[in-house]
Amino acid sequence: MQSQLEEVVRDVGPCLSSVAAAELRRRFGLTEAAARQRIARREFPVRSLDLPFSKGQSFLFLANDFQSQKFFHALTAALERNNGAYARTIQALGARGGIMPLRHLASAAALADKPGQLSAQVLVQRLVNAEVLTELDVPGQGACVGFRSTSDLDDPIAQMKARLIAEDVLLAAVKDWARNLALGSYDRFNLRGGDKPPSVARFEWDMTAPSYISGLTTWNAAAGKPDPGFLIADVLLGRGSVDERGVAPFVYKCETLRRTSRGRCMQVFLAEGFTHEALLQVRRCGAVPGRIDELFGRDVAKALKELISTLTQTAAQAADPEKFEFLFSSLGRFEGAAGRLRGALFEFVAAKLLEQSGWQEVVINKLYRENGKDLAEVDVRGCKEDVVLFVECKGITPGTVLSEDEVRTWLEKRVPAVAAKVRQTGEYNGCQLRFELWTTGELSPEAMAMVAARQAQIRSTKYTLGVRFGPDLHQEAMRHKRQPALAKVLEQHFLASPLSAVKMLVPAVAPERPIEHHGFMSEGEAKLLRYAEVDTAVVALSAAVSGFDSGK
Template sequence: MTDDLHNFLVKEGPQLSGSVALGLASWLGITPAAARKKIERRSAEVRALTIPFARRARFLYAASQYGSDRFWAQLAHAFEEGNGAYSRVIRALKARGGLMPMVHLASAAGISGGPRQIPFERVWQNLVDIGLFETIEVPGLGQCFAFAKNAPYLDELLPPIRARLIAETVLLQSVQEWAAKLGLGSFNSFKLRGGLAAARPIVSVFEWDMTAPSYISALATWNKSGRPKPGFIVLDVLLKDEVDLNDLSPFIYKCRSLRQVRGVRTMQFFVAHRYTLEALDAIRREGVVPATTESLFGTDVARALMELSATLTQAATQAVEPEKFTQLFEKLGKIEGAAGTLRGALFEFVIADVMRRTVAGANITMNKIYRQDGKDVAEVDVRVVVPGQQIRFIECKGLLPGRLLSDSDVEAWLNKRIPTVRSQTLDNPEFRNLALTFELWLTGELSPEADAKIKAMQASVDPKRYAIKVLLAPEIEDTVRDLPDLRKVITQHFLRHPLAASDEVINPVSKRQISQTAAIFADLTPSGSSPSDIEANQTAA
């Protein structure tokens, strides 16, 4: 027997039940009432989401369509008709590879905590409850929000997502310095995503990727007594090959909503590598500055940001020419803040390359995640498996020379990651009889307390069970002694203090930052205002 409803959905795509009834009636030449009867008596091959829509509509789809691009697109469209928050979540998540840190979700999807708005917690919880999405703990990224269908492929998804997040962090630090130099905001008043909850970049009822109060004349207002109230710089970023209109729709929603709030004056920016023509036209009509990495920083830096994502993604699975790391440092390391981000991000990739070139026959895995009871509980930066012989689990900490690794990091490594990883490794028959070594590669220093804890653990461990090793700068340098190209990269960018570099490598504005923070703030903040005044204005907005 022909399943007309199933065939209609396969041909026309998933839809709300009201649209299906009208379309099916026209397709079969029957009355809408007869079409609704077919929907009520649908076969098991036609399914419906449990989440409610307006006027008690149901979202219908053929079982074979679940999770396809067409499924998500049609679902986003259906949500948009009744509740835009769910649609914006789907579009934001698709634009970012299907997984993002939970702390980024409110900004990326344009979910606000304002009146007559669905609370942020309820939005994501409703989507999780219907089984389409899930929250997962990803070591290094924290709690993340993801399409449920992506969970089995997490190891494949993470390298490009991590690479994009690192590149976006470098970009935000670059934009912060650029905006501060122009006087759009005081350097120490900028807030960037990913910080503590109390320091999140919020203006009015929305979160953004970067904000700053601004006293430029186009944004600031003065009351009758001459006391100033700042406007705000608000900015979002998305570094993918090309940003389209669907990717931009949550940001445009935020900008439109913000313009309805009385007493809040903002200058709105979006930064991407490039835009589709449709997206560019739409964002310009909204009065938003459609910045690109090239228009802000020139061709060299724009290309370097694209190369950074590509290099980090490639380095997760295969060797990278050491010159590539040097080029990235030369092009991006001049940006204060970016150098530290690059140092921490690239160190584990460089160490993975060292392993590939010094350990014969080894299988190298980066950012290996270990799960327990379906949850991600530990991550190994670099895992080195020599079949039939040994496994090395390397924790990479690329700190400034002389800087202390926090005692809490050492505690977590010794008492959480090592026991968890060892336990799960011994559960694997393939690895059970191999020698296990847990290593900490550190370009900074250990506190006396942390050093004592490690030595006590080393002394208490039976070497026949496993070993714990720490490699500091001298040992790391000795390891790469016979690899001239890698030794140059490690020595120059990880083992030598950046203050020993020439002036052209360290941005002169940034060198003055610590000593002149008060002066910069005084220059940009009118008399009578203080940091607490700015906070009060931002909260009121």
């Protein structure tokens, strides 16, 4: 038989103890003291949340409502009336699919790390202790925070990664656009992801830049020159039209800034669209609601949606060369965007190349977990006969050298972790495990030596290692003459640089070997190849110069 308190909480839903007490008095005629006693002596399934609320209140809910949609709506409403920092954190996470990098939380939730304010670290720890949030390490993103109900699911993590890449591309586009219009100092734009978080006054933002346009500057009589204002932007993609909960932390930052800061700022919130109420809120606080299609046109808006859709896929069928061409032509023109696209889309190119080469069960971004925690991520995995291939993709600017730290991390952490997990699960018993590093850049001699040394230490029956470079992959793509689009995408968008063009002039130094039969190149062979490429490069460049001088 359910208790009076359980009946009230079941009917009212998750609520503050003051609301439950009032309903107990109204429904059962209890005195205020008796109602407080019922709440203090509550029994399962009525639970309370371990978070501080004003006037000694507690947040009550039924066990089966924990982590539900109505639980979070009621909790957010209760927190908004008591402590805004907690509410803004839940609003920020809810607007971003329930998970985000910890380093972005201060900006997204309007958390000021100042005396008298709750820092992001303290707030997260309290919500973790209350079992509302959990901290996790996501391969490629580092420390993240999310709702407990979403932290162990693949889809929210994939959507987060896709959203972050699209937002980075958009921020690069806005930076390019704004500095060309002189809305901010040309070389002083600060975007998230750098060494120092973009910040103005007490808050962090996604992009900041000092601005000397007349409407934002203030005259400094003592210095005899104007003090700059600031151009500020936050961004949220991947969720369609942003609602009032999604813009609430941004609006809070804008209103606080106007009350406490002497400087002038232009704040912009970038999104695919806004609900009517969210649009009104952004305008009321004096900020600019920046719709992508209105700023950059429908093609860019469509391309960003397509980018997010593509990056959330895990099947090789998502790798459409024509789609890549559209994305690069629409987004690659913005400074910094092409490199971000190259890194994000290279694994899809790799997956398509494996599929064309006869590999089966090709999967992109395969996560391996241990005790509910992310252990490692494999960019691309494919199977053929008795061989399982795990590919680490590094789509970097052609001619640049991949850092030795990244190679070391792949060799010493990811490869052993995945190999051990595969053996533990027995997923591919009797199959040969092959790990390869594919890159559009270069490896230093020391990095190549690290790979060779590691392979010498490991028995081939355990697993084997290999490295493949851009020209090798282009040559493999050229073997599939009935599907030339992939080779064209590789050549134009992943290998298009003077160094890569020279390397393509000398196919003889990279033997034509299908993916399933290539082997690891020793350090000595790598040096011989490098010398051959340098000699050929000199000849090719000399011929090019001669042709230019002669007017050819």
